Amino acid sequence: MKNKKPLILISNDDGIMAKGINELIKYLRPLGEIVVMAPDSPRSGMACAITSDCPVKYTLIRKEPGLFVYKCTGTPADCIKLARFAVLDREPDLVVGGINHGDNSAVNVHYSGTMGVVIEGCLSGVPSIGYSLCDHRLDANFEPTAEIIRAVAKRVLEDGLPEGICLNVNFPACEDIKGVKICRQTVGRWTHEWEQRTHPNGSDYFWLTGDFKNYEPDDEATDNWALKNGYAAITPTKIDVTAYEIMDQLKGWNL
Amino acid sequence: MKNKKPLILISNDDGIMAKGINELIKYLRPLGEIVVMAPDSPRSGMACAITSDCPVKYTLIRKEPGLFVYKCTGTPADCIKLARFAVLDREPDLVVGGINHGDNSAVNVHYSGTMGVVIEGCLSGVPSIGYSLCDHRLDANFEPTAEIIRAVAKRVLEDGLPEGICLNVNFPACEDIKGVKICRQTVGRWTHEWEQRTHPNGSDYFWLTGDFKNYEPDDEATDNWALKNGYAAITPTKIDVTAYEIMDQLKGWNL
Numbered sequence: 041m042k043n044k045k046p047l048i049l050i051s052n053d054d055g056i057m058a059k060g061i062n063e064l065i066k067y068l069r070p071l072g073e074i075v076v077m078a079p080d081s082p083r084s085g086m087a088c089a090i091t092s093d094c095p096v097k098y099t100l101i102r103k104e105p106g107l108f109v110y111k112c113t114g115t116p117a118d119c120i121k122l123a124r125f126a127v128l129d130r131e132p133d134l135v136v137g138g139i140n141h142g143d144n145s146a147v148n149v150h151y152s153g154t155m156g157v158v159i160e161g162c163l164s165g166v167p168s169i170g171y172s173l174c175d176h177r178l179d180a181n182f183e184p185t186a187e188i189i190r191a192v193a194k195r196v197l198e199d200g201l202p203e204g205i206c207l208n209v210n211f212p213a214c215e216d217i218k219g220v221k222i223c224r225q226t227v228g229r230w231t232h233e234w235e236q237r238t239h240p241n242g243s244d245y246f247w248l249t250g251d252f253k254n255y256e257p258d259d260e261a262t263d264n265w266a267l268k269n270g271y272a273a274i275t276p277t278k279i280d281v282t283a284y285e286i287m288d289q290l291k292g293w294n295l
Numbered sequence: 296m297k298n299k300k301p302l303i304l305i306s307n308d309d310g311i312m313a314k315g316i317n318e319l320i321k322y323l324r325p326l327g328e329i330v331v332m333a334p335d336s337p338r339s340g341m342a343c344a345i346t347s348d349c350p351v352k353y354t355l356i357r358k359e360p361g362l363f364v365y366k367c368t369g370t371p372a373d374c375i376k377l378a379r380f381a382v383l384d385r386e387p388d389l390v391v392g393g394i395n396h397g398d399n400s401a402v403n404v405h406y407s408g409t410m411g412v413v414i415e416g417c418l419s420g421v422p423s424i425g426y427s428l429c430d431h432r433l434d435a436n437f438e439p440t441a442e443i444i445r446a447v448a449k450r451v452l453e454d455g456l457p458e459g460i461c462l463n464v465n466f467p468a469c470e471d472i473k474g475v476k477i478c479r480q481t482v483g484r485w486t487h488e489w490e491q492r493t494h495p496n497g498s499d500y501f502w503l504t505g506d507f508k509n510y511e512p513d514d515e516a517t518d519n520w521a522l523k524n525g526y527a528a529i530t531p532t533k534i535d536v537t538a539y540e541i542m543d544q545l546k547g548w549n550l
């Protein structure tokens with residue numbers, strides 16, 4: 041890792057065995073040196089969670105020219121923190137999360153462990169990209185995303201991204217992606233989120249599920265519209281979540 | 296819960312046994328009917344994590360006039376989702392997270408389970424507030440925060456908050472809070488995040504720790520400045536994280 045090739049740090053939330061991350065490694069290897077630090081088992085829906093109540097460990101599981109793969113007992117965000125601290129000998133040029141098995145557009149950005157990877161990279165000052173495919177299946181076909189994934193990563197390696205801004209890239213589950221749209225986060229809500237079951241002992245338990253209700257299905261500026269219409273959606277995402285627009289109003293509260 | 300008093304849904308990430316949430320219940324009881332659904336053990340640093348790989352359960356542990364307290368096996372965000380689905384007979388008028396044992400200002404908003412509660416409330420369309428005290432101790436003194444907590448909650452119950460915006464309220468750990476500042480999220484980074492130890496068997500493990508490096512310590516508009524100078528910091532926080540400011544630039548990439 042002492043040469044001049046870009047250093048790309050990869051993680052995900054589906055775990056190191058997932059097809060998505062292993063496809064991503066293949067697609068990005070031509071662009072630089074790859075270090076992977078990914079959870080040792082699935083951590084879907086972990087958002088930016090970090091591990092504070094128990095220690096975290098990592099293990100090297102694969103080493104080839106230009107590729108080091110580690111598995112980690114921590115969360116997706118832990119993986120980025122620990123790789124930077126313990127295994128990298130310089131700052132990465134790019135942090136990449138994915139390819140997620142499932143949609144991280146719209147409000148899903150808040151729950152996504154893939155975006156946890158990306159936000160952690162961005163908080164560390166590294167240009168960061170998350171890739172997700174709208175297909176939850178273990179054997180999802182990622183091949184149609186390869187070209188756009190490489191093009192976006194290449195462009196970010198060349199141009200960088202503004203401080204505090206990362207990219208959330210989602211792909212429709214189709215063979216022929218029509219192109220790329222630059223989008224904003226769709227406004228909508230999850231509904232019918234729980235399925236109630238009864239244990240043999242009589243107690244109730246609940247599975248998280250749900251339907252996403254899109255409040256603006258016809259707005260072509262949104263990431264959901266792009267995905268529904270066969271385009272890859274790039275939603276630039278920021279880590280400063282201050283709602284500047286109501287600060288004056290709140291100052292008027294005279295608390 | 297059929298009367299006209301405001302319905303306030305409370306959760307946290309330190310778990311139902313924490314002093315902070317039990318103080319919060321005391322401070323808010325005069326304002327309405329209280330329903331608490333909180334994790335059955337600590338879930339610090341869980342951000343907006345949700346539980347998708349195992350079922351979630353809840354149990355009623357305390358019932359008094361105007362107060363129902365449930366413990367839940369899920370994450371802080373799960374608690375809000377499950378309370379709305381399974382125990383409330385109407386939408387809450389207010390969702391409150393806290394009082395957290397520890398600072399959730401600056402970039403900590405991304406890791407905070409307390410803010411996970413609040414963002415979940417906000418995503419559900421309910422005015423939502425997170426309260427945190429910059430003191431991690433189990434027996435921290437929350438009393439100096441009581442008056443401001445009630446004043447902010449009362450004001451939000453009366454005026455509401457704009458759709459998609461919630462409040463992140465942090466308190467300094469001091470006896471005499473000087474007042475309230477409306478702030479923006481401080482720019483800075485966590486550094487020295489891991490402490491490495493060696494197991495008796497020779498393998499290494501890592502504890503997450505760290506120092507927060509404030510990049511703008513003298514900026515009076517930031518939440519960290521307010522806290523360092525003895526003020527409560529109210530940082531309005533939004534759920535639309537789109538970085539609108541670089542959309543045109545990205546469109547120019549012609550991907």
